[in-house]
Amino acid sequence: MTTTAVRATARGSAGAVPGPWTLGLLRGALEIKQFFRLRDQVVFTFSFPVVFLFLFASIFRDHVGHTGVTASQLYVPAMMASGIMSTSFQSLGISIAVERDEKVLRRLRGTPMPPAAYFLGKIWLVLFTGALETAILLAVGTVCYGVRLPSDPGRWFHFAWIFALGLTACALLGIAVSSVPKSAKSAGSVVVLPFLVLQFVSGVYIAVDTIPGWMLDFGALFPLKWMCQGLRGVFLPDSAKVLEQAHAWEFGRIALVLAAWCVGGLVLCLLTFRWKNRRDG
Template identity: 50%
Template sequence: MTTTTRERFRPNPVALGLLRSGLEIRQFFRARDSMIFSFAFPIMLLVIFASIFNFEIAPGVKFTQYFIAGMIAAAQLTNGFQTLAIQIPIERDRGVLKRLAGSPMPPASYFIGKVVMVYTIGLIETALMLAIAGTLFDLSLPDTPAKWLTLAWVTMLGIAACTLCGIAFSSIPREGKRAPAVVTPVALVLQFISGVFFVFTNLPSWMQHIAAVFPLKWMTQGMRSVFLPDSFASQEAAGSWELGKVALILGVWVVIGFTLCVLTFRWTAKEER
């Protein structure tokens, strides 16, 4: 076979990425312990916090509603950023990435596989949380096409931003066994300062300013616009949902995350190069 023929039949990076995503998804569901924990942990937090903190934070708005909106965004952060920033260093230590480096698959296809996997998990988890919140805590689902559309684009941009940032951040832990100690505190701090566990406007202003730099704050705000009454928009820091700004900042983080992936991702650890 000539070089020209081989070039003609070289697999497309997107097609390779989609094939890789199927493998990633199958591996996720085969690891039953981690799969159950991934789905059960945010649901457990939702049930506990929503059952305990059932007070009103504004006329007609309970903290339960506020918290559920934040937890949906936090689950997306966990699946995208935290899981991948821990999982990829472990795969690197086990030699998985080194074996992939010897295949025709470019890094872009690997990224696509991870992103599609996280989207799949995130959508399933969001559906489960909405079903439980609607059944146990009377959460009202979006009642207009516009709100469903907002839920869709906030989810798509939020998961993309978190996933790409997680892949980029995976270059920081030097060993897979150290990754949880490096990554988990970052994810937890972001949740505490971004309006997940507390009403965002009740936090000190300096925390609000720090949170506004990162995607999670805008993801939670976008989710609140979907699940809370329109009247609550006046309680936000800017007095409105700022959906245009939410889209802009999440879009910027998608670009930043992708750029960092390209600049920092390596198939092997520094010591092996």
């Protein structure tokens, strides 16, 4: 083979090396495959918000004020927002902490795989599971509780960016909080507790108009409250605006808050993420 042919072959081989985006997609496919291999995890992940929706919607079924909206219909978008945060913040916060404790991250860091590919794989995982979770809850809400799908394309546009920004913000916060637990055994407690508190002060389990103002102000510091409010604005009639703290859907403010949390979450990830435990040096 001539020198020219060798160089051409080398250039072709170098060009065939997959980049971070391709590796991230492949890593995401692997993450999804591994997720569905754990059947108990799959059942719990997708059934938990559905069960809670069924319980709360069955207990509270009366109409709320003069809005023409039932309490069960209020729970559907709130549970959708909670499901998005569950499949991103909670899932990543626990799973990455476990992988770090089991030295999976340390081994991956020693491979030629770009670090970005690992995080892209996680994003693909939460995007897939978050979309599936949302679709399940929306199907249950429309079939069982009379939630109407929007006929206005503008509302579907709002749904798309609320889902994308909310999922991204919560995923980044999940990656950041994964550095807090000192071991895999404590990961569940460390991550679940703040998520549980936020669900109560963000209008997931309790109607916004019955939550004390100071609790709402605290919940407004975090993405979940704004995701709940935005999804209510998408799937509920405008008559339900009066139930919100500001008596408006505030889509502009929701976009700003979620975008700010995307930036803030990325900064937190860059400042706090570690590939190994503190005890490993």
